[in-house]
Amino acid sequence: MSPERNIMKKILFFLALILFAANLYAADTLIPVKVGIYEDAPLVFTGPDKNPQGICVDLLDKIAQKEGWKIEYLYGSWPECLERLKSGQIDLLVDIIYTDERSKLYDFTKESFISDWGEAYATRESGVRSILDIKDKIVAGVSNDMFYLEFRKLTKAFNIKCKFIEAGDYPGVFRMLEEGKADIGVVGRLYGARYGQGHGIERTAIVFSPQDSLVAAQKGKNQELLEAIDRDISLMKEDKNSYYYRVIDKWLGNAKARRFLSFLFWFSVSALGLLLLFISLSVILKTQVARRTRDLTAAYAKLKETQEQLIQAAKMQVVGGLASGVAHEVKNPLTIIIQGVEYLERKIPPDANIRMVFGNIKNAVGRADSIIRGLLDFSRVSKLEMTHEDVNLLCERCLALMKHQFDKERIRLVKELQPGIPGITVDKNKIEQVVINLLMNALQASSEEGRIILRTRFEEEEGEIIIEVEDSGSGISPEALNKLFDPFFTTKRGKGGTGLGLSVVKNIVEMHNGKIQIRNNDSGKGAVAIVTFKA
Numbered sequence: 001m002s003p004e005r006n007i008m009k010k011i012l013f014f015l016a017l018i019l020f021a022a023n024l025y026a027a028d029t030l031i032p033v034k035v036g037i038y039e040d041a042p043l044v045f046t047g048p049d050k051n052p053q054g055i056c057v058d059l060l061d062k063i064a065q066k067e068g069w070k071i072e073y074l075y076g077s078w079p080e081c082l083e084r085l086k087s088g089q090i091d092l093l094v095d096i097i098y099t100d101e102r103s104k105l106y107d108f109t110k111e112s113f114i115s116d117w118g119e120a121y122a123t124r125e126s127g128v129r130s131i132l133d134i135k136d137k138i139v140a141g142v143s144n145d146m147f148y149l150e151f152r153k154l155t156k157a158f159n160i161k162c163k164f165i166e167a168g169d170y171p172g173v174f175r176m177l178e179e180g181k182a183d184i185g186v187v188g189r190l191y192g193a194r195y196g197q198g199h200g201i202e203r204t205a206i207v208f209s210p211q212d213s214l215v216a217a218q219k220g221k222n223q224e225l226l227e228a229i230d231r232d233i234s235l236m237k238e239d240k241n242s243y244y245y246r247v248i249d250k251w252l253g254n255a256k257a258r259r260f261l262s263f264l265f266w267f268s269v270s271a272l273g274l275l276l277l278f279i280s281l282s283v284i285l286k287t288q289v290a291r292r293t294r295d296l297t298a299a300y301a302k303l304k305e306t307q308e309q310l311i312q313a314a315k316m317q318v319v320g321g322l323a324s325g326v327a328h329e330v331k332n333p334l335t336i337i338i339q340g341v342e343y344l345e346r347k348i349p350p351d352a353n354i355r356m357v358f359g360n361i362k363n364a365v366g367r368a369d370s371i372i373r374g375l376l377d378f379s380r381v382s383k384l385e386m387t388h389e390d391v392n393l394l395c396e397r398c399l400a401l402m403k404h405q406f407d408k409e410r411i412r413l414v415k416e417l418q419p420g421i422p423g424i425t426v427d428k429n430k431i432e433q434v435v436i437n438l439l440m441n442a443l444q445a446s447s448e449e450g451r452i453i454l455r456t457r458f459e460e461e462e463g464e465i466i467i468e469v470e471d472s473g474s475g476i477s478p479e480a481l482n483k484l485f486d487p488f489f490t491t492k493r494g495k496g497g498t499g500l501g502l503s504v505v506k507n508i509v510e511m512h513n514g515k516i517q518i519r520n521n522d523s524g525k526g527a528v529a530i531v532t533f534k535a
Contacts, residue, residue, distance in 0.1 A: 030070035033225060035060065036081040036090040037073050039169040041194050042251040043095045043114065043213055046075055056094040056113050056213070058247045063232045069225075077168040078142050091222050097146040097211040105219055109226050111233040112212030114248070118147030119189045120206035121174070121196050126183040130205050131160070131275065138163045140173045140182035150209040151186045158279055170195075177201050190252075338365050384427040384511060391424055391456050391465055392417040398435040399454065402443075410448050416455040422535050424465050430508045437501050438469040438529045445473035445527065463535045470528040475520040484518055 037044045037052050044054040052073040064071045074090055085093045086105055097116075098108050120139075122128035128137060134155065141148025143166040155162055165182060167173045173185040174195060187196070189207070196203055215229055236244035341361050348354055395417060406413050435454075442452045455468040476484070485506045502518075509516045514533040521528055 030068055032072065033064070033069045033092060034072050034074055034090040036084050036093040037075055038078045038081050038095075039171055040095050040188060040191055041170075042190055043116070043188075050075075055247055055251050056215075058250070059113055059233065059236075059244065060094060060215075060229075062243055062247075063229055066232060067228050079144055079168065082144060085216060085218060088218050088221070091217060092225060093216050095213050096216045098214055099146065102216070106216040107219055107221075107223065107226060109215045109230050109233075111230045111237070112214055113233065114190070114213050115210060116188045116190050116213055117210040118150060118186060118208045119192045119196075120151070120204045121177065121185045121187065121192055121201050122183060122204050123177055123180070124200055124202055128184055128204055128206075131158075131279075134162055134184060134206075135160050136162065137183040138165060138181070139184045139186060140165050140167055140176040141186040142167055142169055142173060145186075146211060147188055147209055148186045154208060158283065174201060334365050334368055338362065341365075384430065386425050387428055388423050388425050389428050389431070391421050391467065392419075394428065394431060395435060395454055395456060395467065398432050398439065401436060402439050405440075405443060406452075409443060409446075411443060411446050412449070412451045414451060414453040416453060418455075418457045421456055421458045421465060424533055424535065426512055426533070427508075431512070434505050434508050434531065435467065435469070437505050438531075441501065441529070442469050442471035442473075442527075445471045447473065458535065465533045465535050467531045467533075468528055470521065470526060472526040475525065476518070476527050481518070481520075485516075 037046070037057070039045050040054075042054050044052070044056045047053045052075070057073070060071065063069075074084065076084065081090070081093050084090045093106075095113070096102075096106075096108070102108075120128070120134075126133075126137060128134055131154070139151070139155075139162045141151065141164065148166075152164060162184075165176065167176060170187045170191045173182075173187055176182040177185045178200065184204075185201070192203060215226065217223070217226055233244065236242040341358050345355075345358055395415075399413065399415070439452065439454070446452060451472045453468070453470040455466075455470065457466050457468075458464070459466060485502050506516055509531055512533060514531060516532075517530045518527060519530075520526070
């Protein structure tokens with residue numbers, strides 16, 4: 001071998017050695033960057049050889065060459081990628097959408113790789129063509145995916161009820177559709193365009209939530225990486241012949257197709273906007289009609305209540321005016337009758353039949369006298385003697401007066417007196433008359449071994465003190481409920497009832513600016529009288 005050839009070999013060897021050393025040095029000086037990826041083709045995904053692919057991967061690799069980065073891709077599900085970014089296991093996460101909530105945890109690039117939006121796919125059997133068809137359907141989406149979250153907000157805003165199930169990635173969403181576990185699948189439009197045809201799945205007209213595909217880093221970290229990506233992507237976008245547009249053409253088709261997709265996107269967004277406007281107007285109109293209907297119903301109920309109160313007041317005024325005069329006119333003849341009977345009893349020899357007749361006359365006069373006393377109580381507007389009273393002590397006094405009667409009738413009495421109730425200014429004797437009258441009514445309505453509850457409570461928010469008397473009887477018929485406070489109306493005609501007790505009670509309560517209501521229990525057994533006073 002000639003000396004020249006030996007020298008040439010040595011030179012080539014040293015050049016190769018220098019080049020190898022330079023490569024080793026360059027590899028050692030590259031900045032390591034860990035990047036999270038998941039399945040969202042064609043933006044980012046793994047091919048059959050498990051190597052990362054897609055628009056984001058191609059663009060990021062190009063930027064890495066320029067910036068001197070050594071990228072290591074870490075594959076996982078979407079929730080796993082978010083958790084890795086949050087915990088700092090990766091430096092960057094590609095193909096992520098900005099939200100205010102995420103901005104509290106991550107920093108984002110300002111330049112997007114590409115715009116995407118959400119689309120809904122459905123099985124052909126589901127019959128779903130528009131957003132109006134999704135009621136009561138099963139919707140599949142990726143947990144924490146922005147399009148899935150936005151779709152849920154959309155259904156909630158328009159009060160459309162659906163059942164939602166979640167998958168780990170977009171392929172899982174389509175599997176749920178193919179297996180019949182879901183009627184609708186929510187994915188990004190780029191993924192849907194690539195994988196959403198066939199297997200009984202078809203694209204619907206539901207298009208929503210246009211978003212930018214960004215890159216994110218942990219909050220306050222790797223700002224220089226994000227700034228470099230913004231800078232390089234911006235420069236590439238300015239040149240229509242740059243690597244950026246070649247990558248877009250590679251994965252999505254030529255420029256004409258891009259323009260068509262852009263037109264389709266904005267057309268779809270406009271159509272969706274008009275649809276949402278139509279639905280919004282329909283909801284607003286429906287809400288206004290419902291509100292107006294409620295107002296009219298409430299006004300009618302109030303008018304009816306006022307009319308009934310006026311009728312009742314007129315009745316009371318007429319009856320009250322007659323009651324006093326009739327009572328005084330009848331009381332004198334009754335006194336003469338009873339005196340005459342007593343005189344005849346002394347003069348006529350004892351006889352069983354005569355004694356029975358005299359007894360019947362005395363009973364009839366006694367009943368008439370009871371009615372007269374009730375009339376006088378009803379018509380008399382006496383001056384109230386107001387004192388400050390403890391409601392619970394007042395009720396205890398009434399119970400003490402009634403104890404013998406309860407024991408005799410074998411009725412169980414339950415006290416539910418709320419402690420700490422504020423005092424109330426009332427005419428003590430008249431309110432005791434009210435409580436005793438209500439207890440007596442409850443006693444007469446209860447069967448043997450029955451139960452009566454005397455309850456007090458304070459409604460602090462309304463500033464009301466309430467006394468309730470509840471029985472366990474058979475309740476009151478709807479016809480009788482409307483007449484309970486009418487003078488001379490009674491459901492106890494055969495038991496000595498005069499029909500004036502509740503009329504007197506109502507007068508007393510209203511003299512104290514209170515209210516009284518009697519209704520059947522919700523359980524359908526027994527009735528309850530509710531007396532309300534302002535504290």
